[in-house]
Amino acid sequence: MKMMTSQTYTLEELTRVLGATLHGDGTQRVSGLATLTDAGPDDIAFLANRAYLRFLDETRAAAVLLPPDLVAECPVAALALDNPYLGYARLSHLFAPPLAGHQPGIHPAASVSDSARLGDEVSIGPNAVIGDHVTLGDRTVIGAGCSLGEACTVGADSLLHANVTLYHGVVIGQRAIIHSGAVVGGDGFGFAHDGMAWHKIAQIGGVVVGDDVEIGSCSSIDRGALGDTVIGDGVKIDSQVQIAHNVHIGEHCALAGCVGIAGSTRVGRHCQLGGGVGLAGHLELCDGVQITGMSLVTNSIHEPGVYSSGTGSMPNDLWRRNAVRFKQLDRMARRLARLERGEGSSREKGESH
Amino acid sequence: MKMMTSQTYTLEELTRVLGATLHGDGTQRVSGLATLTDAGPDDIAFLANRAYLRFLDETRAAAVLLPPDLVAECPVAALALDNPYLGYARLSHLFAPPLAGHQPGIHPAASVSDSARLGDEVSIGPNAVIGDHVTLGDRTVIGAGCSLGEACTVGADSLLHANVTLYHGVVIGQRAIIHSGAVVGGDGFGFAHDGMAWHKIAQIGGVVVGDDVEIGSCSSIDRGALGDTVIGDGVKIDSQVQIAHNVHIGEHCALAGCVGIAGSTRVGRHCQLGGGVGLAGHLELCDGVQITGMSLVTNSIHEPGVYSSGTGSMPNDLWRRNAVRFKQLDRMARRLARLERGEGSSREKGESH
Amino acid sequence: MKMMTSQTYTLEELTRVLGATLHGDGTQRVSGLATLTDAGPDDIAFLANRAYLRFLDETRAAAVLLPPDLVAECPVAALALDNPYLGYARLSHLFAPPLAGHQPGIHPAASVSDSARLGDEVSIGPNAVIGDHVTLGDRTVIGAGCSLGEACTVGADSLLHANVTLYHGVVIGQRAIIHSGAVVGGDGFGFAHDGMAWHKIAQIGGVVVGDDVEIGSCSSIDRGALGDTVIGDGVKIDSQVQIAHNVHIGEHCALAGCVGIAGSTRVGRHCQLGGGVGLAGHLELCDGVQITGMSLVTNSIHEPGVYSSGTGSMPNDLWRRNAVRFKQLDRMARRLARLERGEGSSREKGESH
Structure with a gap:
């Protein structure tokens, strides 16, 4: 389903936004962004992965973002820049439809504590619940049905989509995006055994999420047992991810969907965890570690690089043997x-x- | 906990509903549906899997659905039909308790945009939020606390249980069932790296869900980056499933719990993915592929059949060696x-x- | 983020609570609980795992919980007891901050059916929805945005955090803790195939959860197809767990994050499932089984012990070979x-x- 936006841009405007070099008619207008194969004559496309070079020749796009060395092969107008994928990322925001739901103001069906401190131009949706002593930075958007427990702090320009839950005392940095169904600050899984039964350990710590963090839908980030669970600046977390108590995730890591990280594990900076990866508890991963999808890591990793486990899939009869x-x-x-x-x-x- | 229903049926009525052949007294009434071993004298039971044939002799059921060739072995009344499991599926709806929560009408605590278009006999629960320009088909049921973003469309006879979230522009077909906690249309996990940090790519596409689709609790289906994520007609998705941006799922697939599918992968029609299966991104699976539980698939599959990965479990000391x-x-x-x-x-x- | 609590305790008071033996000044006051390395002079710490013995010598804590044989090595006051980890669990509740959100009373923005039966001192948060014929025990706390379907029962002293969903007819025991985003009683994944398409089987059973159970955030426990899904007393379930229809979990099991259990499987008592473990359907696990993280179990287990699957992770180039x-x-x-x-x-x- 494509939502229409009336916004159009000239190639010259886009070139300026990107710091690119234009080859073609700068006055031409485009109204959409699409892949090389899907683009029509009003769209701008991009070529970031050379595997798709074969589609360049037949593109119907008005213009294409691509690296400088491919300008000569482009059959239409070209915006040349070194990192066309990054250029695509920047343009994508220009072509995203504006959403009516994020206007400043407090919906009359929201429940906001008198002791909450709200910044300028805050938007709070219907049925959102803002607990005592919560602090919301300027221009934060709190979606419908969100629940923010006592003494939470959300930094400026952060966006919580509908039905996000923050428990008490959770700290979220600036420019965060938290998707629906995510839960931050639930109790860690801590119990002591007396030989017969499990006894709950109160989870007294908190969760501190840095700036520019994104958290996917239905993901869980538990509060610390003692001391905090910490998500570094710039970390991107996909959907269905579980982060247990007292985990530390270093800056600018990317965690794909369904990742699970057990308690007290520390992940270095600039790490990438593939979908479904599991990290056992009390591990340390140094900076720059990549783990491929669905691998289980049960030992600390001290060297940057790519790590894997598993067998690869095969026809079931061969696999059985x-x-x-x-x-x-x-x-x-x-x-x-x-x-x-x-x-x-x-x-x-x-x-x- | 068994909820009582006062509804009873004669064997003759049930035989007619199923197109079965009755062996026994058609005037006998039954008030419940149960397994061969749990059924009492007011219940009808079924025998769909011959592994349970040993329980037939001692059943206390009033009657049993079974295949024609087993009629002679049935100690009580028999309703013979070729696919007793399908027969059981049909009867199950007759014996399900009616729920009061699905009466037509808009609960006074719901927030419904003036620009929303509502079909006949729509039911909207308390604290549900219906955004601008949303379209709800006839007899749709929107549970308590659901949030439907701008310009969503939900087809006739669809049921969203409590606390479902649809982002803007999501299209849901007719007769869908979406379970609590599910999130459809959240941003795909798309970022461009500049060498230091990740830059968000606006997810401009949408999600299009066909007719007769069921989506389990706490599952996530992300919107497309450019172009749509597509779920075909008749697809059944279990709980805790993640479907990433621009994935296409062919008609009549079944995805068991905890499945994760990475971006842009295309699954053919009539595929079955076992619990916890992971599909890497940008793959193609042809029609009729079955993947056994917790297998990881990192290459496209071009032949129908059953595929597996992993090692099987064993005692830990043997496993370590x-x-x-x-x-x-x-x-x-x-x-x-x-x-x-x-x-x-x-x-x-x-x-x- | 550390939430302050003004509560302080003398070492003598804590010794009495724990039934410990005090070595040191019983009049000394402590105001916090911390690890050996993080503790300051107003904190009490604990030494439960001898791997941390090396930190005892340099602790700045006012006092340390430890086993009797380590008293001589403790440089500060010591509270000696046989199970210091259990002692820590008990103390943790004394030092947890009190939360304002759990005061008795019904928030004016809650929707409570006239036919609901509420015990004494029940707390119902804003936008919570309590269906017809629901029964809430004394001192239950129902968080903001929770939805409790028709005829649910929640036992005394149970706590549902914000945005929990219970479908109709779910029974929860006493002293339960259910975390945000969890869904109990959604339909099991049951369909009959007619050769072309899937036909839904109404899930007529319920869910019965025993006493002293904890359920983590965003976890799903499905209702039974016929008969109930059963969670035994004292079971602890982490976040992102899926429990399918008609599963039975024996008393005092612990299920770590991202576990998935397929339909009709029965897990014995005192079992422990590591993070990401998958159990196929229709299995039986006897009492006392432990499964290590991310193992897949496809056969019943009749002997207590530790079981595993998988390959362990390694550098990707070695793994590929x-x-x-x-x-x-x-x-x-x-x-x-x-x-x-x-x-x-x-x-x-x-x-x-």
């Missing part, structure tokens, strides 16, 4: 070593083959 | 090949065994 | 067996090495 052998792998290794030592077939009893 | 050997597996394969070539034990230095 | 070999593992095993039989290098065609 191989998975059975995995359970015999240590025995296979011992049998191999015996053969290398020239000991022949003296296999252990019960060895299958 | 085998998992260590997995890390040596390539070296083991090379050592094996050397032995086959008659080169004996000339192992690399540092080879463990 | 090994994962390729995993796909050849059955062939490797056959080649190894041939060598053991003295058949040399008669490898199958196409065998890679």
